[in-house]
Amino acid sequence: MAFKSKYSLFAITLLFALLTLLSYATASHPHNKSSSPFEFLDHLKGCHKGDKVKGINDLKKYLEKFGYLNYKNHSHSDDDEFDDLLEEAVKTYQINYHLKSTGTLDGKTVAKMMMPRCGLPDIINGTSSMRSAKKRHHHGSIHTTAHYAFPAGNPKWPSSKYHLTYGFLPGTPSEATGAVARAFATWAGNTHFTFSQAQNYENADLKIGFEKGDHGDGSAFDGPGGVLAHAFYPTDGRFHYDADENWSVGAKPGAFDLETLALHEIGHLLGLDHSSVEGAIMSSGIPAGVTRGLHGDDVQGIKALYNV
Structure with a gap:
């Protein structure tokens, strides 16, 4: 009887410990039960x-x-x-x-x-730039339709600034700095721009970091889901991730790929607006659990903007 009593006490203690751990895990990972602001x-x-x-x-x-x-x-x-x-x-x-x-x-x-998305508006000052434009190419009678877009006034970097430096807000995780560096390398390989990391964050042309809620730039974040990140057009240079999101390196269920978001926001830093092409990196919506690279529409857009 004593053995059975000790066994029952051990089982109850173990069950209590498991319930405590489960409660801690739930409390420690708010993403598990979060709902999108949308x-x-x-x-x-x-x-x-x-x-x-x-x-x-x-x-x-x-x-x-x-x-x-x-x-x-x-x-x-x-x-x-x-x-x-x-x-x-x-x-x-x-x-x-x-x-x-x-x-x-x-x-x-x-x-x-x-769909979770970039925080930049699709329409600025009442003007929608997401309408497609037909373009004739010198390949016989072939016509293609471009869906890339530019914000009003076509803001862009001057010809003297085709090499841009970037810096990270102190405390930015190394996983993010590596992902952003790879995204810059991808844009460099498809444009006339070159990029390098600045030694001093304050002196960088492009400033990258993680922010939460209202962080003083007029575009407050909204918690997990909803708006994932935002960046500003040339020559502002600011790019912010929402620190409340579940970020990942690569495609992981329920998480957003750091490099994919960086590719999108760097497009804004260079002067691109949202594209209406579903598979383009400049499409406003970016689902969880996927990775994306540059699309032909993105490359065509940046070349058209800078006439190269």
Whole structure:
């Protein structure tokens, strides 16, 4: 009986220890149970003009953040009514991403909107640059369509700055510095630019680091999922990862590849805007668990911008 009693006590103690470890693991890894800031969109599926549904105001804020809406002093800016302006904004979003332009939040539109993405707007100052442009090439009568885009004014680095230095905010993990260096090498191999790491972060042309929430640049991060990173156009040079994301080196389930995001944000640092080509590195949405390289559209875009 004494043996059975000791065995039962040992089993109970072991079970308690396992439950404690499980509780600690859950608390220590908030990514396990996190929900995307864009998750509210899922229950708006099927909404259209005339609807009044809780959460539509969040949709308005989403589309305003990425440049599709500007209510100013409009009466419906703070309510949950699906009005004319919102319908037009949804239609413009659908056109930019080659979706059926109905103005209704169909499944494909919601799925695209919910994808984790770069924080830069698709439309700046009311001008959408994601429209395709037909170009004739000197190969017989072949026509191709380019989907790369430039922000208004085509900001770019002057001809005296084709060699750019980059630096990392102190404390940047070595996994990230290596991934970013590889991304710069990829861009260097496909452009007229050369890059080197500066010894002093403050003196670098391009400054890279990890930030959380509101970090003082006017583009606050939103926690796990949602906005992953952002960068500024020439000649600002700032590039920030969201430190709250689950980052990885290479393709890992539930994590975002550091090098893939670096390739995208470096494109912005050089002057490219978002592309409407799904497979382009400059496409705004970047899913977890994948890696991407430069697309022909990205290379064509940078060459067109710098006329090389």
